[in-house]
Amino acid sequence: DRAALLADEGFGIPWLVFAATFPERTQTLCLLNGYATLGRHDDYEWGFPADTLERFLAVAIANYGTGGRLNISAPEMAHDERFRGWCARP
DSSP: OOEEEEEEGGGHHHHHHHHHHOGGGEEEEEEESOOSOSBOBTTBTTSBOHHHHHHHHHHHHHHTTTTTTHHHHOGGGTTOHHHHHHHHOO
8 A cells, every 4th residue: 555665866856756745655765876966056066067967868868778777887787687687677
């Protein structure tokens, strides 16, 4: 009846909205590598500069659903086909 939500990277905001909209359906919410925005702004120095953000998004889009991000984020797991398949799920 109630979900435990794991929000990884860009899914933080949608799951925050879900949890706020349906608190009766949310048991817990865990944010992993969440961020307010990917881009750097005057009041948010942790984001990517514009040129880096463009390259990052191009790589993310090209690897979406493939598990390819493991080559960068967890290279020690990149050759584990079972784990790569799990990470590749959209």
